[in-house]
Amino acid sequence: MKDINKIKEHLKKISTDAKADVKKNSEVNFLHFLKSKYLGKKSAFSDVLKSLTNFDDNQKSELGKLVNNFKMEIMELINEKIVKLEQEKLEKELKENKIDVTLPGIGLQVGYRNPLFLVIDEITTIFKNLGYQVISGTEVDNEEYNFNRLNLPENHPARAMQDTFYLNDTRKGKNRMLLRTHCTNMTARILSLVNKDMKEPLAYISLGNVYRKDDDDATHSHQFMQMDAFLAGHGVTFANLKWTLEYFCQKLFKADSKIRLRPSFFPFTEPSAEVDVSCPICGGRGCALCKHTGWIEILGAGMIHPNVFHACGIKDPNITGFAFGVGIERIAMIKYSIDDIRLFYSNDLRFLKQF
Known part of the structure; x- marks a missing residue:
C-alpha cells in the first residue's frame, strides 16, 4: 500500500x-x-x-x-x-399515547395543620407577648436533670408516680439516660447555667414531647406533648403566678375565663396547686365536658421549691420563682371538643381538615 x-x-x-x-x-x-x-x-x-x-x-x-x-x-x-x-x-x-387534554385533572390532597400545633402557636404567642423565651430542649436526658435537681432524688416516693423509659446504657446513677418524663428538665438545665446572682429575671417556656409508661387509650398515651413555664428572679410571688395563670387562660380560652386553685403536691414546687378553668363550653353553668361541675382541671403549678434552687447552685434566699406545666393534648381536646387523644397521631385527613 x-x-x-x-x-x-x-x-x-x-x-x-x-x-x-x-x-x-x-x-x-x-x-x-x-x-x-x-x-x-x-x-x-x-x-x-x-x-x-x-x-x-x-x-x-x-x-x-x-x-x-x-x-x-x-x-x-x-x-x-x-x-x-x-x-x-x-x-x-x-x-x-395521545393525551386527551380535555380530561379533568386529578388534584392532590392538601395537608392540614395538626390541632396540636395550632395550640402550640397560640401558647407561644401568648408567652412571647409577656417576654418569655421559647425553647424545646432535649428529649433524651439523664437522671440528674430529669429527677435529682428537681427535688426528686433516688428512692424519693414521687418517682414511682412517673414510670420512666430508660435507655440501654452503661452509665449509672445520676448519669443514667432516659426519655424525659416532663419538660421541667429544661428548668433545671437553665437554672444550672445562669449567672447565680440573677440580676435579670428569667422567663422561659419549654415545649416538646415527653414519655411515660402509660397504656394507650382514649385519654392516655405513652408519648404526649407538654409545655412547662417558669419565671425566676428577686421577689417573684404567688400573686405573680396567679395573675399569669389568669392571663394565660383568658387568652387561650375566653376573655371572661376564671381560674380556681386547689392545694396539691409536686416535688419541685412548694406550695403547689392544681389549676382549674371555668368550662369554656358552658361558661361554668355545667355540661357533659365539665361533668356538670362548671370547672375543668388543666394544669399543675406552684412556687419553685428552695431545694431546686440549691441543687442548681442558686443560694440567694431572695431569689424565688414559679413554675407550671400543661399537656398540649389536654388543651386541644378541651378547645376542640376531641374525645380521643389517639386522633392527634392518626394523620387522618378526615380529622385534620376540620382545623
Missing part, C-alpha cells in the same frame, strides 16, 4: 462501505456501533494512518486531510440518521 493512489482508492472504498452500512440500517444502537467501527481508534481509517510512516510529509498531509474528510462525511451521515430515527420514534409514541 505504498502507492499513494492505491491508498486513496482503499480509503474511498472504506468510505463507500461505511455509507452503505449507514443507509441500510435503521436501529439507533447499531448506528452507534457503526460510529465506533468506522470512526474509532481501531477503525480501518486509523489502520491506514498508522501505515504512512514511509511517506514524505506532503503525502502524509494529503492523505491525512482525505481521511478527515471521509470521517466527517460519515459522522454527519450517522448523526443525521440517528436524529431522524429518534424523531420518528417520538412521533410514533405521541400518536400512540
Whole structure:
C-alpha cells in the first residue's frame, strides 16, 4: 500500500462501505456501533494512518486531510440518521399515547395543620407577648436533670408516680439516660447555667414531647406533648403566678375565663396547686365536658421549691420563682371538643381538615 493512489482508492472504498452500512440500517444502537467501527481508534481509517510512516510529509498531509474528510462525511451521515430515527420514534409514541387534554385533572390532597400545633402557636404567642423565651430542649436526658435537681432524688416516693423509659446504657446513677418524663428538665438545665446572682429575671417556656409508661387509650398515651413555664428572679410571688395563670387562660380560652386553685403536691414546687378553668363550653353553668361541675382541671403549678434552687447552685434566699406545666393534648381536646387523644397521631385527613 505504498502507492499513494492505491491508498486513496482503499480509503474511498472504506468510505463507500461505511455509507452503505449507514443507509441500510435503521436501529439507533447499531448506528452507534457503526460510529465506533468506522470512526474509532481501531477503525480501518486509523489502520491506514498508522501505515504512512514511509511517506514524505506532503503525502502524509494529503492523505491525512482525505481521511478527515471521509470521517466527517460519515459522522454527519450517522448523526443525521440517528436524529431522524429518534424523531420518528417520538412521533410514533405521541400518536400512540395521545393525551386527551380535555380530561379533568386529578388534584392532590392538601395537608392540614395538626390541632396540636395550632395550640402550640397560640401558647407561644401568648408567652412571647409577656417576654418569655421559647425553647424545646432535649428529649433524651439523664437522671440528674430529669429527677435529682428537681427535688426528686433516688428512692424519693414521687418517682414511682412517673414510670420512666430508660435507655440501654452503661452509665449509672445520676448519669443514667432516659426519655424525659416532663419538660421541667429544661428548668433545671437553665437554672444550672445562669449567672447565680440573677440580676435579670428569667422567663422561659419549654415545649416538646415527653414519655411515660402509660397504656394507650382514649385519654392516655405513652408519648404526649407538654409545655412547662417558669419565671425566676428577686421577689417573684404567688400573686405573680396567679395573675399569669389568669392571663394565660383568658387568652387561650375566653376573655371572661376564671381560674380556681386547689392545694396539691409536686416535688419541685412548694406550695403547689392544681389549676382549674371555668368550662369554656358552658361558661361554668355545667355540661357533659365539665361533668356538670362548671370547672375543668388543666394544669399543675406552684412556687419553685428552695431545694431546686440549691441543687442548681442558686443560694440567694431572695431569689424565688414559679413554675407550671400543661399537656398540649389536654388543651386541644378541651378547645376542640376531641374525645380521643389517639386522633392527634392518626394523620387522618378526615380529622385534620376540620382545623
